[in-house]
Amino acid sequence: MIVVIDFGSQYNQLIARRVREQKVYCQIEPPDIEIKQLQDLNPEGIILSGGPASIYEKNSPKVSEAIFDLGIPVLGICYGMQFMVHALGGNVSKAHKREYGFARLRIQNPDPLMEGIEESARCWMSHGDAITELPEGFVTTAVTENTAMAAVADYKRQFYGLQFHPEVEHTPGGKQMLKNFLFSVCGCTAGWTMKSFAKNAVAEIRNAVGDKQVILGLSGGVDSSVAAMLIHQAIGRQLTCIFVDNGLLRQDEGARLKKLFGQHLKMNIDYVNAGKQFTDALKGVTDPEKKRKIIGKVFMDVFEAEARKIKDAEFLAQGTLYPDIIESQSAFGGPTSIIKSHHNVGGLPKKMKLKLIEPLKFLFKDEVRKLGKTLGLPEELVWRQPFPGPGLAIRIIGEVTRKRLSVLRKVDAILLEEIRAAGYYKKVWQSFAVLLPIKSVGVMGDKRTYENIVALRAVTSVDAMTADWAKLPHKLLGTISNRIINEVNGVNRVVYDISSKPPSTIEWE
Numbered sequence: 001m002i003v004v005i006d007f008g009s010q011y012n013q014l015i016a017r018r019v020r021e022q023k024v025y026c027q028i029e030p031p032d033i034e035i036k037q038l039q040d041l042n043p044e045g046i047i048l049s050g051g052p053a054s055i056y057e058k059n060s061p062k063v064s065e066a067i068f069d070l071g072i073p074v075l076g077i078c079y080g081m082q083f084m085v086h087a088l089g090g091n092v093s094k095a096h097k098r099e100y101g102f103a104r105l106r107i108q109n110p111d112p113l114m115e116g117i118e119e120s121a122r123c124w125m126s127h128g129d130a131i132t133e134l135p136e137g138f139v140t141t142a143v144t145e146n147t148a149m150a151a152v153a154d155y156k157r158q159f160y161g162l163q164f165h166p167e168v169e170h171t172p173g174g175k176q177m178l179k180n181f182l183f184s185v186c187g188c189t190a191g192w193t194m195k196s197f198a199k200n201a202v203a204e205i206r207n208a209v210g211d212k213q214v215i216l217g218l219s220g221g222v223d224s225s226v227a228a229m230l231i232h233q234a235i236g237r238q239l240t241c242i243f244v245d246n247g248l249l250r251q252d253e254g255a256r257l258k259k260l261f262g263q264h265l266k267m268n269i270d271y272v273n274a275g276k277q278f279t280d281a282l283k284g285v286t287d288p289e290k291k292r293k294i295i296g297k298v299f300m301d302v303f304e305a306e307a308r309k310i311k312d313a314e315f316l317a318q319g320t321l322y323p324d325i326i327e328s329q330s331a332f333g334g335p336t337s338i339i340k341s342h343h344n345v346g347g348l349p350k351k352m353k354l355k356l357i358e359p360l361k362f363l364f365k366d367e368v369r370k371l372g373k374t375l376g377l378p379e380e381l382v383w384r385q386p387f388p389g390p391g392l393a394i395r396i397i398g399e400v401t402r403k404r405l406s407v408l409r410k411v412d413a414i415l416l417e418e419i420r421a422a423g424y425y426k427k428v429w430q431s432f433a434v435l436l437p438i439k440s441v442g443v444m445g446d447k448r449t450y451e452n453i454v455a456l457r458a459v460t461s462v463d464a465m466t467a468d469w470a471k472l473p474h475k476l477l478g479t480i481s482n483r484i485i486n487e488v489n490g491v492n493r494v495v496y497d498i499s500s501k502p503p504s505t506i507e508w509e
């Protein structure tokens with residue numbers, strides 16, 4: 001395995017991804033990791049990430065310099081390289097010329113890291129500091145026009161430094177360089193697959209749980225579904241999945257879930273029909289944040305009451321993913337401002353004295369999907385579009401009533417059916433409908449109508465942080481609109497949302 005030391009680079013997750021793509025396991029650790037802890041991980045190589053700080057500044061982040069005495073190869077990237085050079089007796093200072101964007105690399109020394117890289121490859125730079133003096137034992141292996149020491153190495157000790165970022169797409173040879181580091185320098189073997197991950201995870205879960213009971217909140221989303229599959233494989237009926245039907249789900253969603261997990265996969269499913277509690281609590285509420293808070297609270301109450309019924313439950317399982325962990329552990333991440341309150345079951349373990357099991361906490365989303373596939377989760381669930389916890393309540397602008405829920409459900413079902421049929425379900429990040437609190441005049445069969453308006457929303461995105469409205473074909477939009485107005489009573493107008501995020505958000509509330 002490889003350890004990445006996180007100096008706060010916006011790319012550190014990308015480094016981990018690149019390593020894992022080569023089927024080598026990789027974990028990100030904060031700079032204050034104890035040297036003993038690091039040794040216990042038994043890494044074959046260490047990568048020091050970039051970061052916003054300058055090494056000559058007083059409080060710049062540092063990892064124990066003892067890492068250089070472990071006999072383990074080290075690759076420093078940008079700030080990581082500057083840290084290494086500084087720690088080993090070289091010098092780093094403010095550069096005469098800052099370098100952002102593309103630069104041409106000129107390789108000067110035959111170098112294991114540069115094996116197979118073009119003579120004058122492009123690389124991606126983002127720095128204002130530069131090495132002015134190398135530590136003993138180091139040589140320069142590549143230069144760019146503005147940077148005299150763009151790549152450096154100490155072959156004897158197996159230390160490598162790159163001023164540019166090999167992990168980004170804009171460095172075309174970067175993948176090869178990382179590969180060279182992993183396999184030629186560190187001697188890693190490519191054996192980390194989802195199958196091997198599942199095998200280990202199953203053994204670990206069995207070991208941790210023993211003969212106790214585990215509960216898990218199953219939402220039908222990818223994360224909790226894959227977590228459930230994995231844990232079920234490990235401990236079978238010792239796992240109880242609690243599914244809260246909050247009455248805010250899409251058409252047939254609850255029934256489908258019950259059938260798949262209960263009947264087909266033979267899991268212990270505790271299906272809680274709590275729709276009335278949610279709609280009662282939402283009566284008269286129109287403020288988006290209030291809706292979210294109420295739904296979060298009712299969810300917690302329902303879930304807790306249900307969980308208490310399960311005898312000998314000692315563990316709560318959650319589908320926490322690696323990005324959540326990295327964000328909460330990073331000393332540099334800092335709290336971001338709350339745009340919308342998301343709900344989860346995070347508060348429960350403390351309240352109920354349950355121990356947490358988070359078997360996916362070292363995986364990225366696409367790895368979770370792969371794992372789901374390996375475990376036999378049906379395609380439709382593996383590739384399910386994200387669906388917000390507060391469900392249709394935040395897609396009904398204004399008051400949420402049973403009647404409005406029923407209208408939106410029908411509209412939404414038509415939209416999804418057509419999106420799927422046209423082959424767009426996987427191409428877009430999300431596609432859904434929003435019911436507006438205004439009416440408009442129309443004419444149907446020579447009669448005046450005064451009915452609801454729905455807005456269609458489809459966006460493309462890679463991580464939901466930014467998104468663009470999807471350029472769906474007009475013909476498809478036309479078909480959807482026609483079907484909705486013809487088939488759903490109470491709707492006489494359909495509009496398409498053409499806002500990107502930012503400045504809009506994906507959901508309307």
Ligand SMILES: Nc1ncnc2c1ncn2[C@@H]1O[C@H](COP(=O)(O)OP(=O)(O)OP(=O)(O)O)[C@@H](O)[C@H]1O
Nearest residue numbers: 217218219221222223224242243244343344345389
């Ligand atoms: N209706 C529900 N019934 C039971 N548990 C739920 C429900 N909705 C959410 N949860 C639990 O709360 C967790 C957080 O929910 P949220 O939807 O915010 O997370 P998520 O990242 O989308 O995860 P998932 O893909 O599992 O839905 C879920 O993973 C699940 O364990």
Ligand SMILES: O=c1[nH]c(=O)c2[nH+]cn([C@@H]3O[C@H](COP(=O)(O)O)[C@@H](O)[C@H]3O)c2[nH]1
Nearest residue numbers: 341342343386387388389390464505506507
């Ligand atoms: O699990 C969730 N619980 C929530 O409360 C929630 N609110 C928004 N979303 C989803 O998050 C992504 C970004 O949404 P926004 O651009 O609307 O903030 C989009 O994918 C949204 O669907 C939620 N998911």
Ligand SMILES: NC(=O)CC[C@H](N)C(=O)O
Nearest residue numbers: 050051078079127128129
């Ligand atoms: N991207 C980085 O790691 C930047 C490192 C350092 N702050 C510099 O400007 O050189």
Ligand SMILES: [Mg+2]
Nearest residue numbers: 219221387389
């Ligand atoms: Mg979810």
